[in-house]
Each structure stands twice: as structure tokens, then as C-alpha cells.
Amino acid sequence: MSNSIAAAPAVLAVGVIKALSNRLPMLSGFSTVFTTSVQNGGAVIQVPLIGTSVATEFGASGYLSGDDASVSSSSVTLKHFKVSSRFSPLDIRQYGVAFFATNFVETAAIALSQVCMDEVNDLITNANYSSNTVTGAALSYAEVVTAQKTLDDAKATDKRALVVNNTYLSNLRSDASIIAAFQLGANVISSGSIGSIAGAQVYQFSNLATNSENLAGFICGADAIACATALPFNEIPGADVSQATDPATGLSVQVMILQEQSGYYNVTATLLFGAAVGRATSLRRLLTA
Secondary structure (H helix, E strand, O other), X not given: OHHHHHHHHHHHHHHHHHXXXXXXXXXXXXXXXXXXXXXXXXXXXXXXXXXXXXXXXXXXXXXXXXXXXXXXXXXXEOEEEEEEEEEOXXXXXXXXXXXXXXXXXXXXXXXXXXXXXXXXXXXOOOOOOOOEEEOOOOOOHXXXXXXHHHHHHOOOOOOEEEEXXXXXXXXXXXXXHHHHOHHHHHHHHHHOOOOEEOOEEEEEOOOOOOOOOOEEEEEEEOOOEEEEEEOOOOOOOOOEEEEEEOOOOOOEEEEEEEEOOOOOEEEEEEEEEEEEEOOHHHEEEEEOO
């Protein structure tokens, strides 16, 4: 049993980050950095946003003169989020690491993914992004194409992400234009996964808030939203700590197990995360009214 308990933080860290990254795949469509330079909430991280340059004809000045690179950044304030559960030592004795995986990994991933996406969701207001399309009660493929063109005109960077609520995702799954495309339609019918349409990767955010502005989704370039993630400093005597990182997004999680004097095990999954507005012109909000 001691070996199982010792291995539990590493097992849980891997399990939580896998489940968490599955729930937050849209982070790969934003400007995201993982930093090891800070380990506390409230720290401000500069997330770079690299823009576009203009090519000009080679002239007498050669290569020495040119336009300055369009490089800017957004200041992201990290917040310390955590989710904790207590487990009876009798349950640990009976179920071991499998008990942790079954009863902690998924619930921790759900809770952490919600607070991270809430940080992004709170940014998607008219005050921050004034480019809007009223798509109505339903979303069509044609409307996605039109919204995508606004990003092209604004020279928004790749990758492009289309983040929608449950209703808009359902609309796209049943859109005749998508179903008619053999390969894409087959994926929608068999798995419900839309993948990429009109040059944008489609992501579902089940609990997308309307922000009291009829928000139902948004389409954006990678430079529209800046995200930062890090791991908090935890040095608690007697606690077993392990960390895991998702290579696609840089999202990282830390799991800590501490046995209380009562014998109960306190299990905590924690991370530092923050989001900020990037280039306001690189995001188009989709509204129901």
C-alpha cells in the first residue's frame, strides 16, 4: 500500500492534465505561454503577440532598412486555482490508486477547466471586442465563413479558433453544407466531431456565459487572446507533490497529497492561470440577438 500511495501524486498529475487538456483544447488556438519564472498568484506575465510585416521591393538601401517588426504583448495576471478532496484511509486501503483516479481526476479536471475558461469567457465583451455578428438563434456554416472573412480583413493571425456553446455546435453538426462534405460529414455523423471548418478549429464550451450580451460563441485568431500558465510554489512538510504538463498547450497541473493527523488524505490539484485581451480586431463575437 505504501508504494501505491507514493506513486499516487504522479499518477494523478498525469491523469488530471490529460483530462484537463481534453476539456481545454481551445488554449492551443490562443497565444499561450508557460512560465517557470514565477510561482505565485498575482504575478504579471507578458505574453508576446507577434504581428504581420509588409514586404517591399528591394531597393538601393538594401536589407539594412525596413519596417519595425510588429511585436507587442499583453499583461496577464496569474490567478491561483485549486480543487481539493479528502479521502478516508479505509477507502485508500481498499481501492488504492485506482480509487484516486476514479474519484478525483475527472472531478478535478471539470472544476479547473471551468475556472480557466471562465477567465477567457469574461473577456469576450463588447467593451473589449467590438466586432460582432448577430447570428441569431442558430449558427450556419455560411455565417462562419462570413465571420472568418472579417478576421482575414483584419489580418488576424493563425491559428483560428471557433468557440461555440452547445446550441451552436448542434447547429453546425446538422448543417447540410457540412454533412454534404463526405469526409467531414462522416466524422460528424460517427463521432460528433466537426474538426476544422472554413479554416477555423471548432471547440465546444458547454458553459459559455452570455455576459448579458447574448454571446453564444466567438471566432478569433491566435493573437486575440493571451493566456499564461505556471505552477505554484508548494513546500509543505510531509506532502507528496508531482507535476505534469500538456505539450500542446503548455497547461500544467500540480497534485499534492498530504495525510492529516486524522488519517484522512487531502488531495489537491492546483495551477496558476490567467488570460487577457490581445488584439481586439482579431476576434469576432457571435450573438443570438
